[in-house]
Structures are given as structure tokens and as C-alpha cells.
Amino acid sequence: MSSSAAAAVDYQRLVLDYTRSPEQDAPAPARHPVVIVGAGPVGLTAAIDLAQQGVPVLLLDDDNRLSSGSRAICFAQRTLDIWDRLGCGQRMVDKGVTWNRGKVFFREDPVYSFDLLPEEGHARPAFINLQQYYAEGFLLERAISLPNLEIRWKNRVEALEPGPEGVTLRVATPEGSYGLRCDWLVAADGARSPIRKAMGLESKGRSFRDRFLIADVRMEADFPAERWFWFDPPFHPNQSVLLHRQPDGIWRIDFQLGWDADPEAERQPERVIPRVQALLGPGRTFELEWVSVYTFSCLRMERFRHGRVLFAGDSAHGVSPFGARGANSGVQDAENLAWKLRLVLEGLAPEALLDSYDQERVFAADENIRNSTRSTDFITPKSEASRAFRDATLELARDCVFARRLVNSGRLSRPSTYTDSALNTPEVAADGFSGPLVPGAPAADAPVRGVAGDGWFLSALGSGAFIGLLFSDGDTAVAEEALRALPAGGQALRQMLRPVLVVPRGVPAHRVEGVLVLEDTEGLLARRYDARPGTFYLLRPDQHVCARWRRFDPACLRQALARATGYA
Numbered sequence: 421m422s423s424s425a426a427a428a429v430d431y432q433r434l435v436l437d438y439t440r441s442p443e444q445d446a447p448a449p450a451r452h453p454v455v456i457v458g459a460g461p462v463g464l465t466a467a468i469d470l471a472q473q474g475v476p477v478l479l480l481d482d483d484n485r486l487s488s489g490s491r492a493i494c495f496a497q498r499t500l501d502i503w504d505r506l507g508c509g510q511r512m513v514d515k516g517v518t519w520n521r522g523k524v525f526f527r528e529d530p531v532y533s534f535d536l537l538p539e540e541g542h543a544r545p546a547f548i549n550l551q552q553y554y555a556e557g558f559l560l561e562r563a564i565s566l567p568n569l570e571i572r573w574k575n576r577v578e579a580l581e582p583g584p585e586g587v588t589l590r591v592a593t594p595e596g597s598y599g600l601r602c603d604w605l606v607a608a609d610g611a612r613s614p615i616r617k618a619m620g621l622e623s624k625g626r627s628f629r630d631r632f633l634i635a636d637v638r639m640e641a642d643f644p645a646e647r648w649f650w651f652d653p654p655f656h657p658n659q660s661v662l663l664h665r666q667p668d669g670i671w672r673i674d675f676q677l678g679w680d681a682d683p684e685a686e687r688q689p690e691r692v693i694p695r696v697q698a699l700l701g702p703g704r705t706f707e708l709e710w711v712s713v714y715t716f717s718c719l720r721m722e723r724f725r726h727g728r729v730l731f732a733g734d735s736a737h738g739v740s741p742f743g744a745r746g747a748n749s750g751v752q753d754a755e756n757l758a759w760k761l762r763l764v765l766e767g768l769a770p771e772a773l774l775d776s777y778d779q780e781r782v783f784a785a786d787e788n789i790r791n792s793t794r795s796t797d798f799i800t801p802k803s804e805a806s807r808a809f810r811d812a813t814l815e816l817a818r819d820c821v822f823a824r825r826l827v828n829s830g831r832l833s834r835p836s837t838y839t840d841s842a843l844n845t846p847e848v849a850a851d852g853f854s855g856p857l858v859p860g861a862p863a864a865d866a867p868v869r870g871v872a873g874d875g876w877f878l879s880a881l882g883s884g885a886f887i888g889l890l891f892s893d894g895d896t897a898v899a900e901e902a903l904r905a906l907p908a909g910g911q912a913l914r915q916m917l918r919p920v921l922v923v924p925r926g927v928p929a930h931r932v933e934g935v936l937v938l939e940d941t942e943g944l945l946a947r948r949y950d951a952r953p954g955t956f957y958l959l960r961p962d963q964h965v966c967a968r969w970r971r972f973d974p975a976c977l978r979q980a981l982a983r984a985t986g987y988a
Contacts, residue, residue, distance in 0.1 A: 431557035436484040438574035438594055449599035452478045453765055455589065456606040457577055457615055460487070461552065462733030462750035463608035464559035468506045469758035471569040473884040475765055478602070479569065480591065482576035482614075486560070489710035490636050490672055491552040493664060494744035497537070498835040498862060499751045500544040501963070505883050508562040509544070512555060516548030517665050522647035524829055526814040528654050532824050533646075536832065541944045543865050543876040547744070547832070549645075549666050555747075580605070580618055580729075587728050604761060605729045608754070613735035619726065623738065625719025626793065629679040630800050632741075633713050635692050637671045639706035649829040651799075651814055655698035660799050660829075663699075670709055673699065674741075676800065683713040716740045718789045718796070724753075725778040732757060737785035739792035742799060742830030749788050752835060753781050759884065759961035763985060768916060773986030776843050784836035791831045798828035837861040838964065845958070845967035845980040853968060855950045863963040866944035868922075870929045870937065877945055878963060880938060885918040886981060887959035890972055891951040894927035916981065922946070960984060 443450040454470055456463045459481035467479045495512065503509035520537040523530060536546035563569050578597065579590035582605075589600040607615035616622070648663040650656070659676035666672055675695055677686055685691060692711055700706065720737035724730060733750030757777050763769035801807040816823035838844070838860035845859060857864060865878045881887050920936045922945055923929065929939045940946050949957060958967040958980050967980035982988045 429557060431486050431553040432488050434486055434557070436486075436571075436573040438484060439572070440593075440595055441572060441598075443600070444593065444595065444598040446598075449588065449601045451586070451601040451603070452476065453603050454478070454606065454761065455480060455587075455600065455602040455604075456608055457481075458608035458610060458733075458735070459483075459556075459560070459571060459573075460608065460610065460733070461492070461555055461559060461747050462754050463606070464556065464563055465502065465506065465751050466606055466608060466732060466754035466758055467569055467571075468508075468559065468563050468566065469755060469883075470762060471563070471566040472506065473758065473762045474568070475762050476568045477570070478600075479563070479571045480575040480577060481571070481573055482609075484573040486556045487552045489551075489553075489712060490634070490666060490670070492555070492744075492747035493549050493551055493666055493672055494547050494748075494833070495550060495555065496744060496748045496833045496835075497542065497544045497546055498833075499748045500548065501865065501878050502751055502755050503559075504543070504879055505963075506559075506562060508558045511558045512550055513544065513548055515554055515558075515667055516550035517645050517667055518545040518548050519645045519647060519665075520546045521644075522649070522829075522832075524814075524817070524827060525648065525650040525653060526811075526818075527652050529818070531814055531817045531827070534824075541866055541942060543867075543879065547647075549664050549672070551666055551670070552747070554667070577609075577615060577618075580615065582619070582727050582729050584727070603728065603765065606757065606761075607729060607731045607735045608733050608750075609735050611734040611738055613731070615729065616721065616731065616735055619729065621721060621726065623719040623721050623736075625717055625738070625789065627717040627719075628715065628740065628796055628800070630796075631677040631679060631681045631683060631686070631713055631715055633675040633677055633686055633692065633695070633711070635673045635675070635696055635711050636666070636709040637673060637696055637706045638669050638709050639671060639700075639704065640669065641665075641671065641700075641704075643671075651810070651829075653699075656695065661699065662829075677713070681713070687711045687713050714741075718793050720782070720785045720789065723778055724781055724785075725774055730757060730761075730774065730777065732781075736781070737789070739788050740796045742795040743788075743792055744830075744833045745788040745792055748833040749784060752784065755962045756781055760986075762884070763916075769985040770987065776841060776986065780836070780838045780841055780843075783838065783840070787836055788833075795828045795830045799830070835862045841966075843960070843966050843984045843986070845976075845983055848969065851968070851970045853950050853970075855948070857949055857957075857965050857968070859965050859967055861965050863959050863965060864945075864948040866948055867941050868929075868938040868945060869941045870939070871931055874941070877938065880936065881920065881959070881963065882918065884961055886916050886961060886984065887957075887963075888917050888919045888977065889922065889949075889957040889959060890919065891922045891946060891949070891953060891955040892924075893953040894923045916985070917977075922951070958984070 581588040662674040664672040732753040956972040
């Protein structure tokens with residue numbers, strides 16, 4: 421689809437065609453390396469990531485429409501970095517509303533504001549706001565451009581039989597049922613997950629006795645592109661309200677209603693319009709685009725890997741909407757899983773590598789649930805004592821910086837650092853690193869210059885490979901020596917690892933056979949990686965650090981790669 425045609429697409433009304441597959445008439449079930457169930461943001465991200473790495477993917481969805489209403493709207497910097505790598509991040513940013521700042525109000529007064537990205541030198545903002553149907557639409561258009569990715573609409577998995585060598589599926593369509601087999605099944609089929617139910621599994625956790633109203637409002641307004649959160653405002657007393665700007669002149673407003681609110685009555689225009697009018701003030705005209713009333717739970721499955729079936733996104737875990745942790749964590753599930761699944765399929769890693777998907781993303785889910793639960797408890801106090809504490813904290817936060825750290829209007833999504841991952845190589849104390857880029861942390865971005873011109877570090881790394889990142893004083897002989905040492909690790913090592921040499925500002929990037937050379941144009945890369953000449957980092961294909969040393973050692977690299985691929 422051309423960019424001009426795509427711009428005219430109404431993603432909320434787009435109907436995707438059901439097409440009969442030749443496999444429906446095959447005498448025996450066809451076998452696929454990977455079947456993904458669910459064409460939401462998580463399923464599409466996983467499918468694109470695998471297909472870009474050369475894995476044939478079949479994506480099944482029981483519907484033939486994208487999401488309606490704004491739903492997930494806040495997409496974090498890390499998610500945008502992932503989508504950049506998948507070839508659709510720029511479209512998201514171009515369409516989305518960029519924001520880094522937020523404001524907190526108590527009753528009628530501002531309490532304080534915050535900046536989520538105070539330092540320059542990042543390719544992407546802290547967040548964009550973008551309706552979920554746009555995110556899905558852009559991902560879909562990227563997916564259908566990949567020759568080894570097939571999507572089948574109106575294909576519903578009605579039964580499955582997992583086994584030690586794969587999964588057998590029964591798929592229902594408008595023209596009857598047919599059978600499929602796959603080596604691996606990825607369940608990205610949402611919070612109600614029919615796959616989870618069919619396997620007799622469940623998510624457990626805490627449900628919150630509260631209701632919230634979402635109103636998408638179309639209006640002309642001069643409010644800045646910021647996140648505004650009110651506690652106990654005069655226009656909605658004893659409750660909370662959240663305001664976000666979206667593309668197309670749409671504003672997202674969340675009103676806390678309380679548990680006793682009637683969800684059917686509250687979504688009626690005669691109830692919604694006065695609430696919006698009270699917030700905006702008299703004389704402001706607006707139209708309702710979409711209205712929903714929701715409750716939520718914080719929960720997860722005990723394990724995300726069950727043999728050859730892997731759960732991702734809402735099918736595996738759920739959080740409250742405060743903090744934008746749902747869709748962002750699901751996209752990070754998909755990225756964590758894709759490179760590991762590809763290595764296992766190609767025989768470059770043992771199946772045990774997929775246990776690290778379970779370990780790392782269960783850890784991330786617990787982190788998100790913990791932060792989400794704390795946010796909810798602060799926003800919706802359940803006793804007079806907790807309300808008194810919250811209100812006192814908000815009063816203090818006007819003048820006291822320490823109190824602002826206690827205010828919790830939704831700790832916003834951040835990528836997890838897999839500190840205890842089995843894939844990490846332990847630090848060498850004598851190396852004396854400082855800063856946050858410990859093994860398990862997501863890699864940091866910075867502006868760089870390559871032989872093709874100016875760009876960004878994370879975008880320059882490409883997709884699917886481990887990165888051997890060497891910081892140099894400008895002498896490429898060290899990098900060439902490192903490259904010559906790789907054959908001792910065998911062809912598999914060379915196949916998995918991409919050497920990258922960083923030269924200081926003022927040393928022009930140049931061509932070295934088999935090595936990507938990047939100039940650290942502003943010195944930010946060395947600063948963020950606490951690097952000096954000779955410092956070496958090993959980055960995983962999902963751009964998380966897994967090892968770092970002050971001096972490159974081929975033997976240490978081979979050991980770290982073995983560990984990071986599940987062999988050690």
C-alpha cells in the first residue's frame with residue numbers, strides 16, 4: 421500500500437478479507453514453524469520481528485477488523501525503538517502526538533510538573549499518544565509487505581493439542597474447519613485468551629473495585645501536548661481525572677466513577693456530556709467520538725511458557741491502565757521472544773533458551789503489576805487513613821521535592837532491566853563500571869555518524885544479531901584483530917555476531933571490512949556507556965546488554981555468547 425493510499429485509510433472501518441487457504445483442502449494438516457494467534461499490537465510485532473529475521477510466520481485472527489476506539493494510546497520510547505527496528509516507527513511518530521511533560525493537580529491547583537526526558541540526544545520522545553487502531557494499521561501494512569508472513573482473517577482456533585514436538589490446531593472459518601500443525605505456537609490472543617482457556621490455564625491476581633469512564637472527545641483546544649492528572653478536582657469531586665491529547669483533534673479523558681456506578685448508564689451521552697462540559701468550562705463545543713466504561717485487574721499466568729506454547733501480552737498478564745504498561749510491556753514480550761525463537765528454530769540455541777523468555781518476562785510482569793498496583797492504591801484510596809495520607813502528600817508536594825516522589829498518578833512505563841537473567845555474564849569488579857547499563861539493561865541511544873551520514877546508534881545496529889560493541893581511540897587495528905579472532909569460535913559465532921566499532925568525535929567513520937564503524941559525534945555514546953578506549957559491550961538482538969568488559973577478550977566473548985544463547 422502506498423503512503424498516499426495509507427493516509428486515506430479509515431482504520432476503524434477497515435474490513436480485512438477472509439480468503440480461503442489451499443490448506444483447507446489439503447489431505448493432511450500443513451506444518452508451519454510458527455503460528456501466532458491474535459493480530460493486535462503484540463501479535464503483529466512478534467510476527468514482523470520473526471519474519472524480518474527470516475522465519476516463516478502464519479498469523480491467525482478470529483476477527484477481520486482492527487480495534488475500535490482509542491484503547492491503548494501511550495507508546496513509550498522503548499516501544500518506538502522496537503518499532504523503528506521493525507520498519508514502522510517513523511510512521512508512528514509522524515502521526516502521533518509527542519510528549520515528554522506531565523502536570524499533577526490537586527483540587528483546583530497545580531501541584532508540580534515533570535519532564536520524562538530532560539536530556540537531549542535521543543532519537544525518540546519519552547512517549548507518543550496514538551490511537552491503537554493507527555498503531556495496528558501501521559503494523560499491519562508493514563506485516564503484509566513481508567513475503568514470509570501470512571495473515572488469515574476469520575480463522576479462529578477452536579481446539580489445540582500440544583505435544584513434545586509441536587502443536588496441532590483445529591481452526592474454524594466461515595467455510596468450515598481445518599487442521600494445522602506448528603513447531604511453536606505464540607498466544608497473543610488478549611486478556612480473555614481462548615488459547616489459555618483451552619489449555620485449562622488461568623491468570624491470577626487482584627481485581628480492583630472501581631470503574632472508570634473513557635471519553636474520546638473531538639474538539640478545538642489550545643491545551644499543550646502534556647499529560648494532566650487531577651486528584652479531587654472541583655469539576656469531579658472526590659474522584660480523579662486524566663487528560664491526554666491524541667491525533668486528529670481528539671482528546672482522551674478518563675473519569676474515575678467509583679464501584680457503585682452503573683456502567684450502562686454512565687456511558688450514555690446524557691451522563692458523559694455534562695462531565696466533559698464541567699471539565700472544559702462553559703461555551704466549549706465538542707463531539708463524543710467513543711465512550712467506554714472499564715474495570716481492571718492486575719494479574720498474570722504462573723508461567724508464560726508451556727512446552728511448545730508461549731503466551732505474550734494480555735494473554736499472559738494484565739495491569740491497570742495507569743502508567744501505560746499494558747501494550748508497551750506486550751510489545752517488549754514480543755521482542756524478547758522473537759530472537760530466542762529464531763535461534764532455536766535455526767538450531768543455533770537449545771530449547772532451554774526459551775525458558776529465559778519465561779523468566780525475564782515474568783519478572784517484568786511482576787514489576788509492572790507492582791508499580792501498577794501502587795499507582796491504583798494511591799489514585800483510589802480505599803480507607804479514610806489512606807486518603808488522608810494521599811491528600812497530605814499532595815499538599816506537601818507543592819513545595820517539597822521529596823514529597824513529589826511519593827505522588828503516584830501512574831508511574832509511567834519503563835523497560836525492565838533483567839538483572840538476574842541467566843543470560844547475563846557477571847560483572848568483573850575490577851572493571852569499575854558506573855551508570856545504569858548493567859548486564860540486563862536496555863541499551864542506550866545516542867547520535868552517531870556512519871559512512872552513510874548522520875543517524876542514531878540503535879537504528880544503525882540492524883536486526884537479529886548480537887552486537888559486539890568496541891570503543892576505540894580511532895585506531896581500527898584493534899577492531900580488525902577482534903574480527904580475526906572470531907573464526908576460533910566457529911561459523912555459528914560469526915553468523916550471530918555483528919562487530920561495531922565506535923570512534924571518538926572528530927575521527928571520521930570509515931569502512932573496515934566486516935565491521936560497522938560509527939563516529940560518536942557528540943560524545944554521548946561513550947558517556948552513556950561509561951566507555952574508554954578498549955571498552956567492549958555485548959548486546960543481545962533485543963538490544964539489552966548481556967556482558968561488558970574494559971578490555972576485549974575473544975575467549976570471554978565466546979563464553980558470554982554461549983551463556984546468552986542458553987548453552988551455559
